[in-house]
Amino acid sequence: MYNEVGSISSNVFLSTNGTTYWKPDVSAENIPVLGMIFDKWDDVVNMYKSYAVQSGFSPRLSTLKVVKGFTTHRYILCSRAGKPNFQSFDSAASSSISRSRRSKFKVRGTKTDYKNFVRDIRLFIGDRDAQMIVDSLEKRVLNRQNFSFEFTVVGTELRSLFWVDDVMKCNYEAFGDVLAFDATYGTNMYKMIFVPFTGVDHHKRCVTFAAGLLCDETIESYKWLLSRFLDAHKKQPLLVLTDQDAAMKQAVATVFNESIHRLCMWHIMRKLPVKISGDLLENTNLRACIHKLVWNLFITPSVFEEKWQLLMDEYHLDDHPWLSEMYAIREQWVPCYFRELQMCCLMKTTSRCESSNALFKVNSSGANTLVQFLLCFDNSIDGQRYNQRLMEFESVTTTPLMLTVLPIEKHASEIYSRTIFLEVQKEIRKGMLYCFMVNSGVVYGTKTYTVAHTDRHGNIVNEFQVTLELGDNSVSCDLLGKSQSVDVSYVPPQGIRNKGCGTAPRLIGPGEKAIENAKKRKGTLRLCGKCKKYVDHDSRNCEKMKRLAAGANVVDHGPSTDGSNSVDPGPSIAGP
Structure with a gap:
């Protein structure tokens, strides 16, 4: 209950869902009651105006319903009910507005508005x-x-x-x-x-x-x-x-x-x-x-x-x-x-x-x-x-441009992310342009190659030793100070590689999986709606349907002289 001078008295209630609402404190004689009878419409309007003044709002007249020249319904609403009527005006003369090309007006806040907003946040904190x-x-x-x-x-x-x-x-x-x-x-x-x-x-x-x-x-x-x-x-x-x-x-x-x-x-x-x-x-x-x-x-x-x-x-x-x-x-x-x-x-x-x-x-x-x-x-x-996520989407949905026909480059494009693949592709290209074999020799069943790495001017920068065991054809390369046993051709990885690739050849999204699963598999049998059997065709391409259609054509138009509309009798059934 508010009893301050100049304010509207009201009772505060809390609904079952926790919402707070207010009921105005109005005298009983001014409260509208169901079943009240008035002589004129003006008396009804005056009664609602008196009630609105004591309740703290102002009413306005809305639409009415007239039947055979007599007013049967009259709607009285709060002055704030409904959507207000907007009036067009030249906003560029009174507010901070910029207009971009082929677009509508964009109204921004001023510098003072942002300062006031930050001030309010800090006062709240x-x-x-x-x-x-x-x-x-x-x-x-x-x-x-x-x-x-x-x-x-x-x-x-x-x-x-x-x-x-x-x-x-x-x-x-x-x-x-x-x-x-x-x-x-x-x-x-x-x-x-x-x-x-x-x-x-x-x-x-x-x-x-x-x-x-x-x-x-x-x-x-x-x-x-x-x-x-x-x-x-x-x-x-x-x-x-x-x-x-x-x-x-x-x-x-x-x-x-x-x-x-x-x-x-x-x-x-x-x-x-x-x-x-x-x-x-x-x-x-x-x-x-x-x-x-x-x-x-x-x-x-x-x-x-x-x-x-x-x-x-x-x-x-x-x-x-x-x-x-x-x-x-x-x-x-x-x-x-x-x-x-x-x-x-x-x-x-x-x-x-x-x-x-x-x-x-x-x-x-x-x-x-x-x-x-x-x-x-x-x-x-x-x-x-x-x-x-954007880079992951690019790696999954697009195919990079190949610079060589080497299988190792194609394999790298399938297992690595796009950024890592470009690094690998650069190394493959350098290996083709700037690396060559200097000499080779065989010592105690081991064949050794010396591979030189040159710069753009043809000067040798580094040399690496590649050894081939003639007994089991295993290859090892002394690179970066660590010997790694690798095959000459690429071998698909068996373990989890989380530094640029995954367990699968590449990451496949749910949409791509659904499209792949929906494709027709070669040699897959399906149920034909006409034959009622699992065959390699559907009802549109069914031979039984074609024979029935040909038979209907003969019945409608009769057999032709050249036999083009003749019906295949199909296999005969022998009697007992």
Whole structure:
């Protein structure tokens, strides 16, 4: 009941389904009652106007029904009933509008409208920001399958946050051999450090495995975050890639004790102009020689160490402190020391982390609350997964252009995703254009071939040894420092290959399966509607139907003189 001066009194009720409604408090003599009789229509209208004034609305006259000159029905409605009549006007003179070509007007909000909207959101959030994001993630744990969420609080302050959903866990199970993570700033107004865990999928695109927020970059904070990551995914990656942050290094060594820790080459090589004299770098070939040696994946560690020492002796850098320090930890960042590891070339730098962090920072800003940051993060993840579906659709529904007639190229197009196939196709083309056999020989039942790899100018870059055992015709190739026994022609894979292909020749969608199943199989018998037998034709092509039609034609038109309409009597039945 509202008793304020100048307001309409009403009683508040709650319906059975939880809806709130109000009943106006009107005196009994002014309430319309079924069965009331009036002398004129004007009295009825005045009665409803009096009731509307006390109830807080205004009535209006609507349609009426007239029978033989007498009004039998009259409709009285609320003034807000129905749809209002819109009036056309030149909106370009009074609002912010742009008109695109061959389209209708598009009305946007002004800059002030957006500012007011953000202001209202922040007023609604208030000082409940941390509690709202915790409540939101706890609801996801209850409502979403296989969703994991952890956080820590010191007093009333949120110190760390970690979350991962089911899709991220599936992606890590398939593509989690190599893991990279890097901290980024400027994603929220509390200056909490955002740490996404990034990998590479079978389309060579960035994929997020998990995410976390930290209040600082201490060893304990990173240990907590990596421990929660390990609890959620249940297995350690083969290779972990980070920058030279000391806290990250100790945390990775403690939590991921079975993984190989690799440092980002880009963060190391970018310090080269700062650590070495500029005159030495600009006036000599030292920079090019170091880059050519360090980034070479095809040499062995012993060859790298030999060439490094020759380079230091040539430029008199044996006692250089920074180069000596980097050489001491060469096993943590030089690619040739990781050549025996599968997927070692997948990531050499944290550039994918930088790309992923840039995407999240585009959608979020340092002025956002934690709730707004979580919404921006969800939008970025949705966009990432949408692009993955687009590339998957392209790989399944289209056929790439073949550059050769080799069976191995066609087989690669059937099992690999489009991005991976283009990489394989490039290697096949290079093998045909830039590789040739230098010499061959037979030693103790083993035939050895030397295959040279040249550059565009015809200079030999690398040489590989290919051996053929004459006893069992097995072939082995010394490539990337690891011998792999392969046949000369391609062999279909037996195991699951989740780095660009699957167990089937390629992924087949439900629609394509339905079309394939609906096709007519050669030699398949079907039930004929005329013969009532399982034969290789249908009722339209049934011979029995054709004979009946021919017989009907003879009955209608009679037999022709040339016998063209004669009826085949069919096989005769012998009597007893």
